[in-house]
Amino acid sequence: MSVIDILTRVDAICNKYDKYDVEKQKNLNVSGDDAFARGYAAVDAEIEAALEKAELASKEKSKASIVALNAELRRTKAKLLEEVPKLQRLAIKKVKGLSTEDFAARNDLVLALPDRIQAIPDGSAAAAKQPGGWGPSASHTEIKFDSDGRFDDEYFQESEQSNQFRQEHETRKRRQDQGLEMISEGLDTLKNMAHDMNEELDRQVPLADEIDSKVDKAASDLKNTNVRLKHTVTQLRSSRNFCIDIVLLIVILGIAAYLYNVLKK
Amino acid sequence: MSSDPDKLVAKADKLTKLTLTRWSADWRNATLNYEQAANAYRVAKKYEKAKDAFEKASKGQEMLTSPWDAAKHMESAAALAKELGNWNDVADLYRRASELYVECGRAQPASDALGKAARAVEDHLPDVAVQLYTDACSLLEEDDKDQMAFDLYRALTAVHIKLEKYTDAAAALLRLGLAADKCNASNSQFKAYLSAIVVYLYANDVKAAEKCYNDCSQIPAFLGSDQGRCGSRLISAYSEGNVEEIKRLAQSSTITHLDHAIIKLGRKLPTGEVTAVKAGTEEGEGLDEDDLT
Numbered sequence: 001m002s003v004i005d006i007l008t009r010v011d012a013i014c015n016k017y018d019k020y021d022v023e024k025q026k027n028l029n030v031s032g033d034d035a036f037a038r039g040y041a042a043v044d045a046e047i048e049a050a051l052e053k054a055e056l057a058s059k060e061k062s063k064a065s066i067v068a069l070n071a072e073l074r075r076t077k078a079k080l081l082e083e084v085p086k087l088q089r090l091a092i093k094k095v096k097g098l099s100t101e102d103f104a105a106r107n108d109l110v111l112a113l114p115d116r117i118q119a120i121p122d123g124s125a126a127a128a129k130q131p132g133g134w135g136p137s138a139s140h141t142e143i144k145f146d147s148d149g150r151f152d153d154e155y156f157q158e159s160e161q162s163n164q165f166r167q168e169h170e171t172r173k174r175r176q177d178q179g180l181e182m183i184s185e186g187l188d189t190l191k192n193m194a195h196d197m198n199e200e201l202d203r204q205v206p207l208a209d210e211i212d213s214k215v216d217k218a219a220s221d222l223k224n225t226n227v228r229l230k231h232t233v234t235q236l237r238s239s240r241n242f243c244i245d246i247v248l249l250i251v252i253l254g255i256a257a258y259l260y261n262v263l264k265k
Numbered sequence: 266m267s268s269d270p271d272k273l274v275a276k277a278d279k280l281t282k283l284t285l286t287r288w289s290a291d292w293r294n295a296t297l298n299y300e301q302a303a304n305a306y307r308v309a310k311k312y313e314k315a316k317d318a319f320e321k322a323s324k325g326q327e328m329l330t331s332p333w334d335a336a337k338h339m340e341s342a343a344a345l346a347k348e349l350g351n352w353n354d355v356a357d358l359y360r361r362a363s364e365l366y367v368e369c370g371r372a373q374p375a376s377d378a379l380g381k382a383a384r385a386v387e388d389h390l391p392d393v394a395v396q397l398y399t400d401a402c403s404l405l406e407e408d409d410k411d412q413m414a415f416d417l418y419r420a421l422t423a424v425h426i427k428l429e430k431y432t433d434a435a436a437a438l439l440r441l442g443l444a445a446d447k448c449n450a451s452n453s454q455f456k457a458y459l460s461a462i463v464v465y466l467y468a469n470d471v472k473a474a475e476k477c478y479n480d481c482s483q484i485p486a487f488l489g490s491d492q493g494r495c496g497s498r499l500i501s502a503y504s505e506g507n508v509e510e511i512k513r514l515a516q517s518s519t520i521t522h523l524d525h526a527i528i529k530l531g532r533k534l535p536t537g538e539v540t541a542v543k544a545g546t547e548e549g550e551g552l553d554e555d556d557l558t
Binding site: 073181188189192195196198202203 | 411412448452453485491518519522538
């Protein structure tokens with residue numbers, strides 16, 4: 001391990017445990033009586049955690065985990081927003097041992113809280129796309145109204161632009177439908193052919209098994225025949241040797257007879 | 266051995282005829298001679314003589330208790346008879362060959378022989394062809410080789426449709442379905458059922474088609490399959506009298522995957538008056554209510 005590694009690791013560990021350290025100090029300072037400080041510290045910690053999660057979400061690659069993290073963030077935000085009015089009430093209460101400056105500061109802090117909570121990015125900011133981009137918008141987020149609720153007559157008038165857009169949308173959808181129909185027919189044919197191939201193969205399996213067994217039998221028959229043939233051939237050859245023996249014997253007998261004749265004379 | 270086939274045949278005949286000097290016929294040599302003569306005739310394109318020589322050779326093989334070779338010779342004889350155009354002969358020779366194959370215990374070549382016979386005569390003697398196809402299918406089914414019977418059933422259906430005997434065609438298709446069921450060939454089975462429904466509709470027999478559909482729906486897999494859905498849509502289109510729907514369904518891909526003969530029938534749907542069916546079903550509903558009460 002290099003020195004740099006050691007340093008980074010020590011830094012990380014200190015940071016982790018610093019948290020506890022600071023909390024302890026704060027708790028000692030506050031002496032456990034000040035509900036506001038406690039609540040505020042808790043909300044602060046939760047905001048920090050939420051910001052961390054938001055950063056994680058922005059770095060995530062898989063859409064499903066992004067969606068899950070964003071949903072969790074929104075839940076946390078809603079919870080924190082609920083806590084804010086409680087904290088406001090606590091802030092107004094006078095606590096002994098607190099200076100007026102601190103008191104004013106508390107109020108400001110509490111007022112700043114909602115903004116900070118809203119500022120936590122949770123993916124809904126990205127969804128406020130212009131409807132000029134066509135096709136179904138990926139609205140897994142809240143529906144945002146551009147006009148802040150001013151629904152007067154003019155708002156619902158069909159503009160030329162929106163008509164055109166709708167027509168284009170319909171034509172493209174029709175073309176898509178046609179393409180999809182062609183694909184579906186092709187797939188039908190493929191499915192039919194695949195089924196037929198399946199049945200054909202099923203038909204041929206027992207035939208192949210029969211061929212297998214017949215060929216095995218033929219092979220063993222051949223082996224048998226070969227072995228017998230070898231035996232026969234060796235026998236034949238040795239019988240040739242046998243004939244040579246007989247011939248030599250006759251020659252010797254002839255020589256013996258000749259010698260006998262010579263000796264008799 | 267002289268290569269003149271006539272001489273060979275004469276020699277072989279002499280070998281087999283029992284006379285005072287010859288007490289037992291020499292079938293082996295005779296068969297050899299007959300075979301050689303038959304081949305020579307075939308090369309010389311003398312089909313009549315070749316056929317006769319093959320028949321005699323086959324008889325020789327039978328005498329030598331080798332039914333397989335006998336059957337093979339019979340088949341060759343039958344093929345030559347086909348060249349000659351003696352349809353009755355063709356049928357008889359192929360039947361004889363199939364019997365010999367059955368003697369060997371080989372059902373597959375037996376049914377093949379009958380199939381070839383049926384294919385040869387189906388243009389000229391369709392009834393005989395029907396009989397041959399049916400026999401071939403039963404041979405295979407006895408031997409549990411249903412898969413091979415599919416093609417034969419399809420050919421049988423085509424023959425029936427050509428003869429315009431639509432009930433028979435539908436019956437053949439249902440038997441196809443039964444054979445397919447035995448081997449778990451569900452795709453072929455469902456296609457067979459849908460074809461039967463189409464044939465009934467073509468014959469303008471909507472009631473029979475509905476009955477057929479209901480029977481086939483006993484098999485749950487059929488209901489949920491492509492073919493089952495197409496069938497139900499066809500029947501409902503017929504009962505509503507919706508001609509465009511019928512035409513559209515007939516062009517759909519499910520019908521296109523069936524046999525050629527059935528596709529031709531499907532394209533010609535609907536036949537006859539379709540609106541009349543509406544009144545018929547209303548009557549049917551009235552009867553149903555009576556039955557319920």
